Amino acid sequence: MPENPKSALPDFVRNEVVRDLKHRDDDGKPKEGVFMEILCGAAFLRPLGGGCEWTTRPDQLRRCDPREIAPGTGSGPQRRPMFPEPA
16 A cells, blocks of 8 residues: 555646546446545536536546547636647
Protein backbone atom coordinates (compact mmCIF):
# COMPACT_ATOMS: atom_id res chain seq x y z
CA MET A 1 0.00 0.00 0.00
CA PRO A 2 1.42 3.43 -0.87
CA GLU A 3 2.56 5.65 1.97
CA ASN A 4 0.27 8.47 0.87
CA PRO A 5 -3.04 7.13 -0.54
CA LYS A 6 -3.71 10.48 -2.22
CA SER A 7 -0.57 10.04 -4.35
CA ALA A 8 -2.21 7.07 -6.10
CA LEU A 9 -5.00 9.32 -7.40
CA PRO A 10 -4.65 11.16 -10.70
CA ASP A 11 -4.11 14.88 -10.35
CA PHE A 12 -7.38 16.09 -11.81
CA VAL A 13 -7.61 19.79 -12.58
CA ARG A 14 -10.58 21.90 -11.54
CA ASN A 15 -13.05 22.24 -14.46
CA GLU A 16 -11.60 19.18 -16.21
CA VAL A 17 -14.22 16.93 -17.84
CA VAL A 18 -13.98 13.40 -16.40
CA ARG A 19 -15.92 10.13 -16.56
CA ASP A 20 -17.53 8.67 -13.46
CA LEU A 21 -17.42 4.89 -13.81
CA LYS A 22 -19.74 4.40 -10.83
CA HIS A 23 -22.67 6.42 -12.21
CA ARG A 24 -24.24 5.68 -15.61
CA ASP A 25 -26.37 7.75 -17.97
CA ASP A 26 -29.62 6.54 -19.57
CA ASP A 27 -27.65 4.71 -22.30
CA GLY A 28 -25.57 2.82 -19.74
CA LYS A 29 -22.39 4.78 -20.51
CA PRO A 30 -20.25 6.26 -17.72
CA LYS A 31 -21.58 9.66 -16.75
CA GLU A 32 -19.40 12.64 -17.67
CA GLY A 33 -19.05 15.58 -15.33
CA VAL A 34 -16.92 18.59 -14.55
CA PHE A 35 -14.44 17.88 -11.76
CA MET A 36 -14.69 20.45 -8.97
CA GLU A 37 -12.67 19.13 -6.02
CA ILE A 38 -11.97 16.27 -3.64
CA LEU A 39 -13.24 16.98 -0.16
CA CYS A 40 -13.32 14.53 2.76
CA GLY A 41 -12.49 11.66 0.41
CA ALA A 42 -15.34 12.37 -2.06
CA ALA A 43 -14.94 13.79 -5.56
CA PHE A 44 -17.48 16.49 -6.42
CA LEU A 45 -18.68 16.67 -10.03
CA ARG A 46 -21.07 19.00 -11.84
CA PRO A 47 -23.20 17.99 -14.82
CA LEU A 48 -21.98 19.33 -18.18
CA GLY A 49 -25.24 21.05 -19.02
CA GLY A 50 -25.90 22.35 -15.51
CA GLY A 51 -27.85 20.87 -12.63
CA CYS A 52 -27.11 19.36 -9.24
CA GLU A 53 -23.60 18.33 -8.21
CA TRP A 54 -22.99 14.73 -7.28
CA THR A 55 -20.25 12.90 -5.43
CA THR A 56 -18.35 9.75 -6.22
CA ARG A 57 -15.21 7.98 -5.11
CA PRO A 58 -12.07 9.51 -6.65
CA ASP A 59 -10.84 6.08 -7.76
CA GLN A 60 -13.94 5.78 -9.98
CA LEU A 61 -12.92 8.79 -12.11
CA ARG A 62 -11.16 8.54 -15.47
CA ARG A 63 -9.90 11.22 -17.80
CA CYS A 64 -11.78 11.70 -21.07
CA ASP A 65 -10.05 11.28 -24.39
CA PRO A 66 -9.48 14.87 -25.60
CA ARG A 67 -10.47 13.86 -29.13
CA GLU A 68 -14.01 13.23 -27.94
CA ILE A 69 -16.43 16.14 -27.86
CA ALA A 70 -18.70 16.45 -24.87
CA PRO A 71 -21.98 18.22 -25.58
CA GLY A 72 -22.78 21.30 -23.54
CA THR A 73 -19.30 22.00 -22.26
CA GLY A 74 -19.23 25.52 -23.69
CA SER A 75 -16.11 27.43 -22.77
CA GLY A 76 -16.01 26.60 -19.05
CA PRO A 77 -14.95 22.97 -18.63
CA GLN A 78 -11.66 21.90 -20.11
CA ARG A 79 -10.36 18.68 -21.52
CA ARG A 80 -6.76 18.15 -20.57
CA PRO A 81 -4.60 17.22 -23.59
CA MET A 82 -3.13 13.75 -23.31
CA PHE A 83 -0.17 14.72 -25.47
CA PRO A 84 0.63 18.41 -24.92
CA GLU A 85 2.28 20.30 -27.74
CA PRO A 86 6.07 20.63 -27.27
CA ALA A 87 7.21 24.12 -26.31
